[in-house]
Amino acid sequence: QKAPLTRDDLLHVIHSLPRPFTHDDLLFLAILFTGFFGLLRLGELVQSDSSALWSSLKLSWRHSVSLSDSSYHFTLPRSKSDSQFEGDLVVIQASAVEPDPLQIFLYYLASRDFKFSLLPYLWLRADGSSPHRSWFLHRLHAFFPNTIGGHSMRAGGATSLAAAGVPPSQIQ
Template identity: 45%
Template sequence: IHNFPIDPTEETLSFFVVYMSHHIKPDSVGTYLSGICHQLEPYFPNVREARRSSIVTRTLKGCKRLKGTPIARKRALSLNDLAIIINDLPDAPPHDTLLFTAMITSGFFALLRLGEMTFPDDPLIREWRKITRRSSVVTSDTQYEFFLPSHKADRYFEGNRVIIRKQQFQHNPLALFLRYLKSRDTLFPLCSPLWLTSKGEVPTRSFFMRRLRTYFDRGVGGQSMRAGGTTSLAEHGIPPSIIQ
């Protein structure tokens, strides 16, 4: 009806990209286009060459900028946010409260990801080899440390030694960690994992998020812990090379 040629050309594919970007997300248009090329290739052998042409790729890139949706990022935690959680500790907190507080302060100051301290909610994708062991913990008067077996940036699966200093601006994560460690060792002295709930299980992501939701809205997520620690270091003048 638009008097376009039947053969898929650079121009018709470019028009298709513009048209579809007004109705669906531009990120999905590229997937649609690949599927269309796969279906048309037996009848139009040059369709992939047209798909790879500069006009089509630039049109798709421009539509992503023009019609793309912004990435919804979670808010980074701040030192004041940590203070809200720490100051809420009762005189005799239950074990799970000590666990949550130790996890969020350790994750914040060591720039850990939530997945490096918890199990996924799906039992099928849990890996015990990624769990930090209690036997790897070393404490002193000025710091505590433990071995992180694996993480996203560890391409060679060598693991890393995580060291967290006692005095972190206005907070003392060492004291919180030692309170948790004492409770953990009293309840489960023979268990291997460092992080354990009152049921003797490795905490899951939902365990952590349920407790996080009691303090903050959905604008704060699991990644807010690592992002907050990074932001805090930068605000206090720590060079990017050290933060990395």
């Protein structure tokens, strides 16, 4: 079992990356923050390393994104928790304290839309391809030991909510 990430871990990553951020830096941060604050599994945000498991049906679409001053949301087309196969709406609230997932997502989205306005998928690397699990984990392990992994985002987000006093029935 992997250790959960903390908000301080997220700040460590932001402050450790050189400036200016590259497109792939912004993508990595957006996935990291979205996974943490949205309690998502890594497999819901990136492609599998096994080409036999690749499916465009599992990729989030750019057109599913909606923004407000206090949140962003998008549709996960298929996930383990989607028993009706309708997709799950992921809503990420802005944070009044650092780190703020909304700002990170807005920076990524601006870069993505500038580079790839005609491509349909939400998560795109600088070369236009979808990020894969190994790509994300390679970047993650540049900051953390192997005790931190893909599930650490979801576990860390849930732990953070519990520590903030959110009732367990509301943490999913």
